[in-house]
Amino acid sequence: MPYQFTTQVDADIYDEFVKNHPQCSLLQSARWASIKHNWKSMRVGVMENQQLVGAALLLMKPLPLGYTMIYIPRGPLLDYQNQSLVTYFIKQLKALGKQHKALFIKMDPNIHLNDYHSHERNDDVHKEALTAKKNIEAAGGIHQGFSMDMHATIQPRFQSNVYYVDNFMENLPRHTKKLLKVAMKRHVLIERHGIEMVDVFAELTKKTEARQGVSLRNRDYFRLLMETYGKDAYIILAKLPIKQALEDAAAALSKVQKEIAECPENAVKKLRTLKELEDSRSKEVQDLTAFQQRDGDVAYIAGTLSVICGPTCEILYAGTDEWYKKCMAQYYVWPKTMEWAFENGCHSVNMGGVANTLDDGLTKFKDNFNPLINEFLGEFDIPVNRILYRPAVWALHQRQKH
Template identity: 40%
Template sequence: MYHYQLGISASEHDHFVIQSDQTNLLQSSAWAKIKDNWGNERVGFYQEDQLVGVASILIQPLPLGFSMLYIPRGPIMDYQNQDLVTFVIRSLKKIAKQHKALFVKFDPSLFLSNQMIGQEKTEASDVEAVITALTKQGVEWTGPTKDMAENIQPRFQANIHKEFFTEQNLSKSTRQAIRTARNKRIQVQFGGTELLDDFASLMKKTEARKSIHLRGRDYYEKLLTTYQGQSYITLSTLDLEARKTSLVQDLEKNQAEAEKFTEKTKPGKIENNQKEKERLEEELQFLEEHLQAGLRTVPLSGTLTLEFGGTSENVYAGMDEEFRRYQPAILTWYETAQHAFDRGASWQNMGGIENSLDGGLYHFKSKFNPIIEEFVGEFNLPTNFLYPLVNKAYKIRKKLRSK
């Protein structure tokens, strides 16, 4: 016999999620504390006395006392067990009625396909059976959506797995970018709230550059404190004085080389020397302008990472575009992933990418040899006769907000 229980403990819930092959940050009990503008209900599904499924449900209030229930990357259960799936769906309907929910939306951590960059795609045939079984119970599948904005969570993500991640396995151009950043004396550090001001400033610059609305310092602080001990900021910085000193030394070497040129010196060598001199002088001028403005050590790029149950999520990243020449983002993301694996993570999710697998997010994240994972997407479980009208309004609102 199956039964469900509301309000199970955070420890019981999290233990089950971590032991599952569907482990993910969004089903950790602490995620509801981040989304504290939603309500939350933790439910456990039992077979006799054994816990066989869980769901951390977010509850979004709607007008007229109604609500919408959302289970991000859940429920966590064995989707091949038809009896269990049937029971969970029936239970969600009952829970929805308690909260006057018009529908339940969920997007389980199941994959339609996965693909290593440069290799053939692997299809997951068993997930098709899950879709069929759910639709027979009146659940609507939103299908293989084409646009990132059509789903709450990205349907495609770039996930680096520890066993495939080494600097040597990266492409030649990516390795060169990492060397360039290191050679230009970029320093990378890991920390927590003490790095928040610099990280938040980078996010503001990213927000302005991309003309998008991002979170503020308080939200980033909430992430770090809620997942205390399971979170970190990776920050790359540049000491302008140190870099200037290095450039002056390089310029002196360049001039010393030029003084040794004779009539027999090959024109190509002279030309290369002159180009190097111009590059050094241009960068020195760039640095001097910032030093004159009172800057000394500047943040260039940063990421914010959360960990849960052996997984790692790069949830936010920002960069100062003015210092793009130093290749800070590639070094920062590389060091972020390496730090995650050093701390015991088995994989690090770099976040969503365009569904078309062609765009800025895809091309940047593909530099790190990720596995491109295609989630099954969203399901809607109607629980009120008003659902068709509300769902139509929901789609229109989401489309407008994505513009």
């Protein structure tokens, strides 16, 4: 039976297909259209023998003079080894594009060109990725190259992704486990929350924005994510119970001072050790006193916002209060975010894009959690209006530069 193209894919059927597809991506979920509400959207699919064999969430951006651009983030989802299916799908997309006065369609299939640890970077490629590239190009797609510029593509071409292993926390690198223990020793607690803590999380991201000089998202956007994805969205927060920690630290300091007072003067080595411990306890009390004066009895000092889609989880946003950097809370909250995702059936947790050089601070931080670098095949353009396609691409690139 021949393929059939449809623009009327039921949302539940569509999402079931996405969640069970090897190329599953949150950005192709039906609800992602609600997040990108400033774009028009459409769910399309290809049927064979009354079964969905290909699907895509199309985002349509209005352009001057009534034209549009169609973008398919991390999609379409289909078997790219099947040349006839690829050819049919792209042909139908072009026809649909003409109906909507699209100048071109930009697709970014969720296909890995290579996967490796950042310190083991190599030039190997997955043969299936090259076959997919060949089939897309044969159907009229124009590959936009294996860009090494992080800002040249809409979605990052390199991302840091942690995959499930048994006893995940125990298999973290030694230095990460050491930093995690520091956080626990400094009284940091981890809590999982829903939409009720959006305001707290938004405040943490503001602190990250101020520190890094970047612009993330605001409270309304985070609330939209939590409302749209419901039980599939969660916030993990690192909490410092300052009052309790201060009481414990003061008691520990008092105990050490009592031991010093009772220590014989000729026990030089023991006395030296106790004095060093006193200095450490005293500094801890000073720090916690300053924390209490600033934030009161309790402070939320780091957090993540994540969404689960099928067997994948995306850590979309994170924030940290630099005032509490000695608490090492980020080395506690990130792995606990992953652990919770794994406990709920996920086989991977995407920490997001990294610089294509793999030598920046963000990559080094994410390397603390044993990720693989996913290097993507990259974007393809499907020209719809042959005359205006290249001028439109030139204009788009000029806009991105500014």
